[in-house]
Amino acid sequence: MASFTLQGIPVSRGITIGRAHLLRPAAMDVKHYLVAQEQVEAEVERLQRAIDTVQLDLQSIWSELPTDAPTELGAFLDVHALILSDPMVSEAPLDIIRTRHYNAEWALVTQVDVLSAQFDEIEDEYLRERKADIQQVAERVLKVLTGSADQLPRAVGVDEQNANMIVVAKDISPADMMQFRDVAFTGFVTDEGGTNSHTAIVSRSLGIPAVVGLGNASHLIRQDDWLIIDSDAGVVIVAPSPLLIEQYRQQQAVLLKARKKLGKLKKTPAISLDGIEVTLLANIELPEDAHAALEAGASGVGLFRSEFLFMGRTGVEQHLPSEEEQFLAYKQAVQTMKGRPVTIRTLDVGADKPLEHGEHNILNPALGLRAIRYCLKEPQIFLTQLRAILRASAFGTVHILIPMIAHAFEIDQSLAMIEQAKESLRIERIAFDENVQVGAMIEIPAAALSLPMFVKKLDFLSVGTNDLIQYTLAIDRADHEVAHLYNDTHPAILQLLSMTVSAAEKAAIPVAICGGMAGDIKLTRLLIGMGFRELSMPAALLPEIKQEILNTNIAALEPAVKKILRTYDPQVIQELLTEVRELRLLH
Numbered sequence: 001m002a003s004f005t006l007q008g009i010p011v012s013r014g015i016t017i018g019r020a021h022l023l024r025p026a027a028m029d030v031k032h033y034l035v036a037q038e039q040v041e042a043e044v045e046r047l048q049r050a051i052d053t054v055q056l057d058l059q060s061i062w063s064e065l066p067t068d069a070p071t072e073l074g075a076f077l078d079v080h081a082l083i084l085s086d087p088m089v090s091e092a093p094l095d096i097i098r099t100r101h102y103n104a105e106w107a108l109v110t111q112v113d114v115l116s117a118q119f120d121e122i123e124d125e126y127l128r129e130r131k132a133d134i135q136q137v138a139e140r141v142l143k144v145l146t147g148s149a150d151q152l153p154r155a156v157g158v159d160e161q162n163a164n165m166i167v168v169a170k171d172i173s174p175a176d177m178m179q180f181r182d183v184a185f186t187g188f189v190t191d192e193g194g195t196n197s198h199t200a201i202v203s204r205s206l207g208i209p210a211v212v213g214l215g216n217a218s219h220l221i222r223q224d225d226w227l228i229i230d231s232d233a234g235v236v237i238v239a240p241s242p243l244l245i246e247q248y249r250q251q252q253a254v255l256l257k258a259r260k261k262l263g264k265l266k267k268t269p270a271i272s273l274d275g276i277e278v279t280l281l282a283n284i285e286l287p288e289d290a291h292a293a294l295e296a297g298a299s300g301v302g303l304f305r306s307e308f309l310f311m312g313r314t315g316v317e318q319h320l321p322s323e324e325e326q327f328l329a330y331k332q333a334v335q336t337m338k339g340r341p342v343t344i345r346t347l348d349v350g351a352d353k354p355l356e357h358g359e360h361n362i363l364n365p366a367l368g369l370r371a372i373r374y375c376l377k378e379p380q381i382f383l384t385q386l387r388a389i390l391r392a393s394a395f396g397t398v399h400i401l402i403p404m405i406a407h408a409f410e411i412d413q414s415l416a417m418i419e420q421a422k423e424s425l426r427i428e429r430i431a432f433d434e435n436v437q438v439g440a441m442i443e444i445p446a447a448a449l450s451l452p453m454f455v456k457k458l459d460f461l462s463v464g465t466n467d468l469i470q471y472t473l474a475i476d477r478a479d480h481e482v483a484h485l486y487n488d489t490h491p492a493i494l495q496l497l498s499m500t501v502s503a504a505e506k507a508a509i510p511v512a513i514c515g516g517m518a519g520d521i522k523l524t525r526l527l528i529g530m531g532f533r534e535l536s537m538p539a540a541l542l543p544e545i546k547q548e549i550l551n552t553n554i555a556a557l558e559p560a561v562k563k564i565l566r567t568y569d570p571q572v573i574q575e576l577l578t579e580v581r582e583l584r585l586l587h
């Protein structure tokens with residue numbers, strides 16, 4: 001097969017080389033997960049039972065055919081029965097479960113995809129079209145399998161076999177992405193998605209190379225194709241030559257060495273050349289991510305996206321996490337951080353992070369009942385979470401962060417709910433930190449434009465640039481069709497950031513940035529030049545941002561930054577930004 005290159009949107013760093021594993025071949029959209037070793041035989045049996053059921057179904061349909069039924073119908077059923085008894089369909093997927101530990105549905109579609117690719121190469125048109133028959137048979141089996149989906153084992157585990165797997169998919173939901181966390185996948189490639197879609201965010205926090213928004217990669221790439229992902233360039237090379245693979249391996253080694261070198265800065269505080277300290281924090285999605293935060297030298301957790309505890313729950317975990325389950329998760333993160341602050345954002349569900357629980361179709365989900373709006377409508381869910389967060393505050397330093405604030409009454413009601421949660425804990429004599437700090441996410445333009453309205457009621461602010469850009473520029477951050485309009489240095493964004501930093505300064509409260517801009521080295525000097533002194537980002541990006549701060553004289557940046565803030569010409573902004581970035585070692 002000839003090599004070709006696909007250009008998409010880069011969402012994380014690094015290079016990886018591996019084989020393609022298609023998640024959603026053709027029309028067959030199934031759940032993908034790995035089963036634990038001890039579940040493998042049960043999973044094999046589950047697929048075998050489904051195949052047997054379909055075989056029996058086909059026989060019974062055949063035997064009940066009316067005598068005057070067209071002969072083609074009987075022939076059609078024969079073909080399907082024959083396909084199903086062919087070892088390439090009935091046995092190969094069982095082997096895939098045994099060797100790769102795929103769940104039954106995934107094993108089946110993987111094999112069907114391999115067979116489909118082989119059929120595509122057949123010259124004879126009639127035979128080539130038998131591909132559709134195979135897919136129809138597989139779909140029958142899948143229907144039987146998904147009928148028992150609730151009893152599926154959901155275990156995942158590290159598997160040597162997956163060490164060089166690159167997941168290729170139309171899209172991966174953040175919930176599905178979470179299922180890949182403990183698995184040794186080496187990269188992600190998707191047709192859809194934007195720079196700061198939640199899928200992109202999770203891949204960044206896993207430190208895994210990924211390219212999204214490739215359009216139709218999942219149709220062009222075939223199961224088991226060799227791929228190179230150069231995520232800095234947003235490029236995916238399909239079927240590269242051995243020589244190219246070798247060149248990329250060398251580049252990979254160089255990057256790895258550089259990363260190791262940066263690791264030595266772990267204990268060095270991020271102090272600029274002119275002596276200004278910038279606090280670098282980590283964003284986490286699950287409590288266990290706190291280890292990576294600590295490992296990267298973070299001074300705390302600037303954003304714990306607690307909604308990931310609520311999403312993608314299946315089987316016995318299907319209900320929302322209880323107060324106890326949440327408490328244990330928050331406490332785990334707090335204890336791991338050993339006294340460093342942990343900012344827990346309250347449930348920020350909705351839009352591309354749906355709660356499968358009770359979700360219904362909404363025309364504009366990003367503008368709908370999400371985040372704090374949802375919590376205030378569901379006070380019991382909110383109170384349960386607040387009690388869990390407060391209980392965790394007895395084990396370290398916890399800050400509560402309220403997302404999607406646009407109205408003063410949302411802050412008032414949130415503060416009242418926090419007080420109610422505190423009071424209930426006092427009555428039950430359960431320990432918590434009475435002085436737990438409460439802050440708000442600034443991610444809706446209305447909030448940034450009217451900060452004096454509620455800033456006095458808050459202990460801190462945190463700017464969610466991903467949503468701020470989405471809402472200011474009116475573009476869906478997860479839609480690759482408008483990804484070219486996602487511009488973090490649009491004058492409107494820079495004005496809103498500048499207003500926020502000034503309002504916080506005036507109110508004498510700290511302000512952090514926890515959106516994607518905080519981890520973008522191209523913007524570090526601009527942000528610290530504007531006055532931001534706290535940046536929260538995926539742990540993997542922290543060392544290089546620290547290095548940039550160590551090499552910067554903030555006072556020397558101020559004139560150029562002021563100039564950037566005064567201009568409305570995007571071209572000039574870019575030129576000035578390059579100038580700021582290229583100012584080397586500003587002593």
Ligand SMILES: C=C(OP(=O)(O)O)C(=O)O
Pocket residue numbers: 201303305348443463464465466467468514515516
């Ligand atoms: C940090 C942010 O929140 P999230 O990406 O989780 O929506 C943001 O919007 O910038």
